[in-house]
Amino acid sequence: MSAVTGMRALVTGASSGIGAATADVLAAKGATVLRTSRTITGPSSFACDLVDGVEPLVSWAGDVDLLVCNAGLGYAGPFAAMPAAKITELVGLNLVSQLELVRAVLPGMIARDRGHVVLVSSIAGAMGVADEAVYSATKAALKAFADALRLESRPIGVTVVHPGVIDTPFFERRGAPYTRRRPRPIPPVAVAEALVAAVEHNRAEIFVPSWLRFPARLNGAFPAMVRTLQRRFG
C-alpha cells in the first residue's frame, strides 16, 4: 500500500498537463482526489479562478491531507516590455494564490498532526531564465517559501518540484511555443509519478528529469561559471 492511499488530496491546475496527470496517479493509488481549475467539470471537481481568492475552494474542499499547488502560468518576453497586468497575473497565480492556499489548509494539518504540501516550482526557480524574469522570480520564491515552511511546520511534509521542459499546453497558453531542440519535452506523467513518489518518501526537493539537479547545484556552487554558460548556450 502507498503512503498516499486513503489521503484526501487537493490538486490545483488539475484540468491539464502536470496537474491532470498527478490527479490520475493519486487516484490510481487510492487517494480521494479533489480537482480544481477555472474550467474543470465533473465529480469531485470545483471550478474557480485562484487569482480571485481561495476561500470558495477551501470551503468546498474541507480538510485535506495532501495539497498539490500546481496551477501556474508562464510568460516569455523581455521584462522591459512586459505589461504591468501580466506581472500582476503571474505573481497572483504562481505565488500569492499558492501562499493563500497553504495558509488556509496548514492549520488543519497541524491540528491533525499529519499532512503534506507540494509546491510545483520549475527549473526556472533554481536558476533564472532569460525572457522569463517574472516567471523565474515567482518560482524561486516558491522554493524559498518551501524551505522555510519545512523547517517550521514539522511533521507536515513539504516538497518542492522543479520540472524541466514538459509536454503540456503550458507553452501554447503563455503565447510562446517551445522551440529549442534540447532538452526534449517529456510527458507530464513523468512529473506526476516523481511527485507522488516524493510524497510517499517525504522528499524535500525533486527535479524532473532528475539530471536537472546538476545544473541547479552547479549554479549554487559556481554562479559566475553558470552565467557564462547561460550567456553562451541560453
Ligand SMILES: NC(=O)c1ccc[n+]([C@@H]2O[C@H](COP(=O)([O-])OP(=O)(O)OC[C@H]3O[C@@H](n4cnc5c(N)ncnc54)[C@H](OP(=O)(O)O)[C@@H]3O)[C@@H](O)[C@H]2O)c1
Ligand atoms: N510545462 C512545463 O514545461 C513546465 C515546466 C516547469 C514548471 N511547470 C509548472 O507546472 C505547473 C503546471 O503546468 P503545466 O505544464 O501542466 O501547464 P498547463 O497544462 O497549462 O496547466 C496549467 C493548469 O493551471 C490551471 N490554471 C491556469 N490559470 C489558472 C487560474 N487563474 N486559476 C486556477 N487555475 C488556473 C489551468 O486550468 P484552467 O485553464 O482550466 O484554469 C491548468 O489546469 C505550473 O505551475 C507550471 O509553471 C511547467
